[in-house]
Amino acid sequence: MATALVTGASAGLGEEFAWQLATAGHDVVLVARSRDRLSEIADVVASATGQGAEVLVADLADPEGLERVATRVADPASPVSLLVNNAGFGLGKGFLDSTWEEEKRLLDVLVTAPMRLSHAALPGMVARGHGAVLNVASIAAHLGNSTYAAHKRWVVEFTQAMSGQLAGTGVTATAVLPGLVATDFHSSDELVHMRDEFPEALWLTPEQVVTSALAAVRRGQTVVTPSALYGLAGAGLRLLPARLTRGRRSQRA
Structure with missing residues (x-):
């Protein structure tokens, strides 16, 4: 029986991943x-x-909590065939306005946790000859306007590096780059204003994002951007001079 482990599974995309994976016949580990x-x-x-x-139950910004999850991911007695690194949050403020504690927590959850859990999962997957890692990045990876964007860009680069090293092993790595998604992510005091700033047409549903991401995993695709609109936006952002995608505004997606 295939088992998928999903971080950040208590709401939003994580909850939707749990539903779609279980419906498709996976046992799920919810973190x-x-x-x-x-x-x-x-x-x-x-x-x-x-x-x-x-x-x-684990806080991925806490080293002990992260190690508990890494131990579960690497458990040969109950193998995980799909790791979904989904946990994340946004600060809603610029680097000059944030505290070191806030920035460190953001780095731990968005960068350290996906790397640690992937490092724990991949040896067993490769030994078994099958498996996948799915990392939730963001369209913000194409921007240069916040540490959030920088971390999400790292997630994309990390996934691409893993994908190359996994060639021929039967194991794949995929990064999904959603844009604005109608979840509780934008319900915090720092980010709730974005609900009014962007038109309804730009907001994706969790179902759209998760369906697209899991389809990409099945295809062995390395990077996927849900919706044609955000695919075009991402292509356009990559073509713009970096000075035009930088700015003091914080997390956008």
Whole structure:
């Protein structure tokens, strides 16, 4: 039985990944900080799909919590065939306005955690000859306006590097670059203003993003941008001079 581990599974894209993967026949391991919310989702998913739904409570910015998840990912007795590095958040402020503690936490969750968990997962996957890592990046990776954008650009580059090194192993690495998504990500006090700043047509649903991402994993595609609109936007941003994509405004997606 295939097992998928999803970080940031208590809401938004993570919850949608849990549903779609379980519906497709995967047992799921759900990782987040909130035990109550995770347990609620796990119970409903298991009851509705008949698949196993394991709860693993951990804060990925905490070294001990991250190591607990890494140990589970690498457990040969209960192998994980798909690792979904989805956990993330935004600061909603510029580097000069943030604290070191805020920036360190952002780095730990967006960069350190995906690297650590991928490093834990891949040896077993390669030994078994199959498996996949799916990293949730962002269209913001094409910008240069925040540490969030810089971290998401790293996720894309990291995924591409892994994909090259995994060639011929039966294991793949995929990065999905969603744009604006209608989830709780933009419900915080720092980011809620974005709901009014951008037209409804620009907002993707979690279903759209997750469906596109999992289809890319099945194809072995390295980078995917859900929706043609954001695909064109990403292509355009890559062609612009860097000075035009930099700015003091913070996280956009």
